[in-house]
Amino acid sequence: MRRLAAVFAKRAWAIAFFAALGVLLYPYGRALVLNVEETPARRGYEIALRSGCFTCHGPDGVGGVKNPGSEDEEVPGFAGGVPMMWARDEAELREYILDGAPARKRQDPEYREKIRKWLLVMPAYRGFLSEREVDDLVAYIRARSDLIVPSDPLAAEGHELAVQLGCFHCHGPMGSGGPPNPGSFKGYIPGWWGHDFRDLVRNDDELRQWIREGNIDRLRTHPIARWFIDRQRVYMPAYKDVINDRQLDALVAYVRWVHAGGWKEQLRSAER
Ligand code: HEC
Ligand code: HEC
Known part of the structure; x- marks a missing residue:
């Protein structure tokens, strides 16, 4: 009897051990099985x-x-700047983050004097x-800046609309994906940069x-996909x-431009 209890106790430990292991490994397991996409900007x-x-x-910046104490009386946000106003090139953004400001500013006595009056530096x-x-x-801040825009006029109009429509x-930012979405298949809102988009959008008809409509026939009629859509x-x-x-065409052109990824040359770190 006692021996039996000992066997049970051992088994209970083993079960508890594997259950704990399962819980600990769950996010990794899920990421592996579901092919979770995480962009540098996310x-x-x-x-x-x-x-x-x-x-x-x-x-969200x-x-x-x-x-x-500062002239604007506010800390700048990450968007809404004009290219010349704030440091937007990669090197200067890096210097801001690592050193608090680019060297050219830190060496400028006027700048040093000015920020002494600021409560937040x-x-x-x-x-x-x-x-x-x-x-x-840097990838996040540049995507968030709203300054990386297409030169094609229709796609540029689509970018404006995407900002306006939220x-x-x-x-x-720039459809980089990832905000949480409980109950959905992968657990987050898909972006437009990589394989999530290719899985969900096979052609322009589906994109439109x-x-x-907020969903597509291919998923709506699929029993498993349907379950996640409702959940x-x-x-x-x-x-x-x-x-x-016309606005739909513009949004399609913009989303396509984002997915094509030519702009990543402007955002070197996004490729790493
Ligand atoms: C204690 C407040 C504070 C914190 C925390 C802070 N910043 Fe700043 N940041 C500022 C202020 C103030 C400025 C304005 C400096 C200037 O005008 O020279 C600034 C400027 C910047 C700039 C340049 C202006 C712009 O908007 O492009 C960048 C980039 C930046 N911060 C990124 C970051 C990042 C990334 C972090 C977190 C890792 C961070 N900041 C944390 C206060 C802060
Ligand atoms: C309230 C949040 C929300 C807003 C706002 C929103 N979407 Fe979505 N979008 C989603 C969710 C969630 C999905 C995934 C839906 C699903 O799997 O059923 C999605 C799917 C998509 C897809 C297909 C898959 C993919 O890779 O993203 C595209 C394209 C898309 N949205 C474009 C847009 C455009 C363009 C706008 C602005 C005009 C927009 N969305 C606004 C939540 C949103």
């Missing part, structure tokens, strides 16, 4: 979140945080972030249907009543 967002960047730059993160993390932060709130807590809105055909 990783950069997560790094910004845990590095405290948004405490000063506002949630929208700006508006009060900075008494940009901290130097050198030693707190790895090179890889800085790469990802596509990026769900799909991430996604935007017009997901965040869903793709149907835009058909709020955009005209």
Whole structure:
């Protein structure tokens, strides 16, 4: 009897052990099985979140945080700048993050004097972030800046519309994907940069249907996909009543331009 109890006890331990292992490995297992996509810009967002960047730059880098003593009285956000106003080239962004400001500014006595009056100054993160993390932060900030735009007029119009209609709130800056979506198949909102997009959008007809109707026939009629569509807590809105055909063409051109990825040359770190 006692022996039997001992066997049971052992087995209970073994079960508990494997259950714990299963729980610990779950995110890795799921990422492997589901082929989870994580873009550099999404990783950069997560790094910004845990590095405290948004405490000063506002949630999601929208700006508006009060900075008494500075001329603008606010900490700048990551978007809405003009290219000449803030450092937007990669090297200067890197210097801001690592040293608090680019060398040309730090050496300027006027700048040093000016920021002494600011209650909030940009901290130097050198030693707190790895090179890889800085790469990802730069990818996020550049995607978030809204300054990487297509030269094709129709696609450029699509970019404007995407900002106005709020596509990026769900799909991430420049459609980099990743915001959580409980109940959905992969657990996050898909982006437009890589294989998630290719799986969900096989051709332009499907792309148009996604935007017009918020879902596509191929998934709607598939029993398993249907189950996840109904379960997901965040869903793709149907835009058909709020955009005209020209605007739909523009959005399609923009999303295609993002997916084609030629702009990544402007955003070197996005390719690593
Ligand atoms: C304590 C507040 C504070 C924190 C925390 C902070 N910043 Fe800043 N940041 C500032 C201020 C103030 C400026 C404006 C400096 C200037 O105008 O020279 C600035 C400027 C910048 C700039 C250049 C201006 C722009 O918008 O392009 C970048 C890029 C930047 N910060 C990125 C970051 C990142 C990334 C993090 C987190 C790793 C971060 N900041 C954390 C206060 C902060
Ligand atoms: C409220 C959040 C939300 C907004 C706003 C939103 N989407 Fe979506 N979108 C989703 C979700 C969630 C899915 C995935 C739906 C599914 O799997 O059923 C999706 C799917 C898509 C897809 C197909 C798959 C992919 O890779 O993304 C495209 C394309 C798309 N949306 C484009 C847009 C465009 C363009 C806009 C702006 C006009 C937009 N979305 C606005 C949530 C949103």
